Amino acid sequence: MIKALRLDSRLEPVPKTSPAAKNRFIYAHKKLHMLPTSLAGALTHPLLAAKLPRAGLDLIKGGSGQEDESIESFVNRRFGKGFSDDLISAMVHGIYAGDLSKLSVRSTFGILYHLEKDYGSVILGMLMGGGAVETPWDRTLKENIMAKMPELKTFVDKTSIYSFTDGLEDLSKALEQDLVESGRVNIRKESWVEKLISIKDHDPIQANTVIAALPPSKLSHLLPVAPPELIYNPSVTVAVVNLVYNADQARLASPGFGYLIPRSENSAVRHRGLLGVVFDSCAIPTQDKGPSRDHTLKLTAMIGGHMFEDVAAHHEYKSSPSQSSPSQSITQHDSKAREKELTSFFKEVATDAVKRHLQIDASPEIVKVHIQHDCIPQYLVGHLQRMQTLDRSLRKEYDGLLAVTGAGYLGVSINDCIKNAREVAESVMSKLEEEDDGEAALVGRQDAVTGLERAWFL
Numbered sequence: 001m002i003k004a005l006r007l008d009s010r011l012e013p014v015p016k017t018s019p020a021a022k023n024r025f026i027y028a029h030k031k032l033h034m035l036p037t038s039l040a041g042a043l044t045h046p047l048l049a050a051k052l053p054r055a056g057l058d059l060i061k062g063g064s065g066q067e068d069e070s071i072e073s074f075v076n077r078r079f080g081k082g083f084s085d086d087l088i089s090a091m092v093h094g095i096y097a098g099d100l101s102k103l104s105v106r107s108t109f110g111i112l113y114h115l116e117k118d119y120g121s122v123i124l125g126m127l128m129g130g131g132a133v134e135t136p137w138d139r140t141l142k143e144n145i146m147a148k149m150p151e152l153k154t155f156v157d158k159t160s161i162y163s164f165t166d167g168l169e170d171l172s173k174a175l176e177q178d179l180v181e182s183g184r185v186n187i188r189k190e191s192w193v194e195k196l197i198s199i200k201d202h203d204p205i206q207a208n209t210v211i212a213a214l215p216p217s218k219l220s221h222l223l224p225v226a227p228p229e230l231i232y233n234p235s236v237t238v239a240v241v242n243l244v245y246n247a248d249q250a251r252l253a254s255p256g257f258g259y260l261i262p263r264s265e266n267s268a269v270r271h272r273g274l275l276g277v278v279f280d281s282c283a284i285p286t287q288d289k290g291p292s293r294d295h296t297l298k299l300t301a302m303i304g305g306h307m308f309e310d311v312a313a314h315h316e317y318k319s320s321p322s323q324s325s326p327s328q329s330i331t332q333h334d335s336k337a338r339e340k341e342l343t344s345f346f347k348e349v350a351t352d353a354v355k356r357h358l359q360i361d362a363s364p365e366i367v368k369v370h371i372q373h374d375c376i377p378q379y380l381v382g383h384l385q386r387m388q389t390l391d392r393s394l395r396k397e398y399d400g401l402l403a404v405t406g407a408g409y410l411g412v413s414i415n416d417c418i419k420n421a422r423e424v425a426e427s428v429m430s431k432l433e434e435e436d437d438g439e440a441a442l443v444g445r446q447d448a449v450t451g452l453e454r455a456w457f458l
C-alpha cells in the first residue's frame with residue numbers, strides 16, 4: 001500500500017541495529033531495566049530471578065484445555081504467581097494500556113495460547129519453533145506480496161519499526177487523496193449516519209453491501225437488531241503528553257525506544273496512572289527534518305488506559321476534598337472544565353515522571369496534552385468466541401449485506417487493521433464480480449462476507 005500510494009519517499013524506517021530497536025526499558029525498583037527481546041531473555045531476567053525455579057513447571061505441567069482465560073491467569077498457571085506483575089503487565093501497558101487480569105490471552109497473546117495447546121508447554125513449544133498463528137488468508141497474502149515485491153523481505157528483515165515524515169497521519173491522508181483522485185470513491189465527511197436499514201429503491205444512498213469500520217459500540221446504535229457482542233468490550237482512554245526539551249539541558253542517559261511502568265510499580269496514587277514514556281527523538285530520529293533536529297529532546301508520556309477513571313477520580317477528589325466521594329465529584333463537574341483541569345494535571349504527571357525516572361530537571365519548552373477517548377478496545381476473556389458468534393449472526397440477520405472491520409474486532413494494531421480491511425474489501429469485490437448481478441451474489445448466502453471469517457482460525 002505504501003508503494004501504491006507513492007509514500008516510499010516519506011517512509012522513515014528504524015533499522016533493527018538502532019538503539020531504539022534494541023533498547024526498550026521497564027521502570028522498576030527505582031531504575032530502568034532492559035526489557036527482554038526473547039523468551040530466553042525473559043526467563044533469565046534479573047527482575048524474575050527469584051521466580052525462575054517455579055517457572056520450570058511450564059515444562060512439565062501439560063495443557064489446561066481451557067478455551068480462553070485472562071493473561072494473568074494463564075501466566076500464573078504456567079509460570080507461577082508474580083511473573084505477571086513486572087514484565088508481562090508492563091508489556092500489556094505498552095500495547096493495550098490494559099489490565100492483564102481482564103484481557104483475553106487468546107486474543108492478545110495468541111502465540112502463548114497456541115504453544116500451550118500444541119506442545120503442552122510454552123517453553124518447549126518455543127524451543128521447537130512453534131507458535132506462529134497464520135490463517136490461510138495470511139499465507140496467501142504473504143505469498144502474493146513476496147512474489148510481487150521480493151525486496152520487501154529485505155526491508156522487513158532489516159527494519160524494527162517505521163513511521164512517515166509527518167507521522168502515521170501521512171498514510172491516511174495519502175489514502176484519502178488517492179481514493180478521491182481515482183474518481184470512484186465519494187467521501188462524505190459531513191454526513192451523519194443515523195440508521196442502517198435494509199431497504200430497496202430508497203434515497204439517499206443505495207448500496208449492495210456495507211462495510212462498517214466504526215467502533216463496534218457505535219455501529220450497534222445504528223442497527224435495528226444489534227448483536228450483543230458489539231457492546232461487550234470496553235475501550236480505554238489514554239492521555240498523550242508530548243514534551244519538548246532543549247537538548248543542551250536534557251539528555252537521555254540510556255538511549256532507546258522508551259520505558260514502561262509495570263503494575264507492581266503503579267497505582268492511581270503513586271505513579272498516577274503513568275503507562276510509559278516514548279523517547280521520540282531517539283525512536284524515530286530521522287522524522288525531525290527541521291532546524292530543531294539534534295537541538296531538542298522529544299518525549300511522549302502515556303497516562304491512564306485501564307486506570308484512567310481511577311486516576312481522574314482520585315485527582316478530582318484531592319483537588320476538591322469537600323466532595324463526599326470521588327465518583328460523586330466526577331458527575332458534578334462540567335465535562336469541558338473537567339477536561340481542562342485534567343489536562344494540567346497530566347502535564348504535571350508527565351514532567352514529574354521525566355524528572356524522577358530520567359533525571360531530567362529542566363522544564364520542557366513545549367508541552368501538549370491530547371486526551372484520546374476510548375482509543376484502544378479491550379478484548380476481554382472470550383473475545384474470539386464472541387467474534388465467532390457475531391460472524392454467525394451477521395450471516396443470519398444481515399444476509400451478507402453488512403461486513404465489519406476495524407480495531408474493535410480482530411487486532412488493534414495498524415497492521416492488523418489494514419490487513420483485515422484489505423481482506424474484507426477484496427472479498428466483497430470478488431463476490432460482486434463473481435456474478436453479473438452483484439446484489440444477488442451477496443444476499444442470503446452462507447458464504448457471505450462478514451469480515452470476521454478469520455475468527456475461526458485464530
Ligand SMILES: C=Cc1c2[nH]c(c1C)Cc1[nH]c(c(CCC(=O)O)c1C)Cc1[nH]c(c(C)c1CCC(=O)O)Cc1[nH]c(c(C)c1C=C)C2
Nearest residue numbers: 024025093094095097258259260275276277278302413414
Ligand atoms: C506506554 C504506552 C503505550 C505505548 N504504545 C502504546 C501504548 C498504550 C500503544 C501500542 N503499542 C503497540 C501497539 C500495537 C501495534 C501497533 O500498532 O504498532 C499499540 C496499540 C506496539 C508495541 N509497543 C510495545 C510492544 C512490546 C509492542 C508490540 C509490538 C512490537 O514489539 O513492536 C512496547 C512499548 N510501547 C510503548 C513503550 C514506551 C514501549 C516499550 C518500551 C508506548
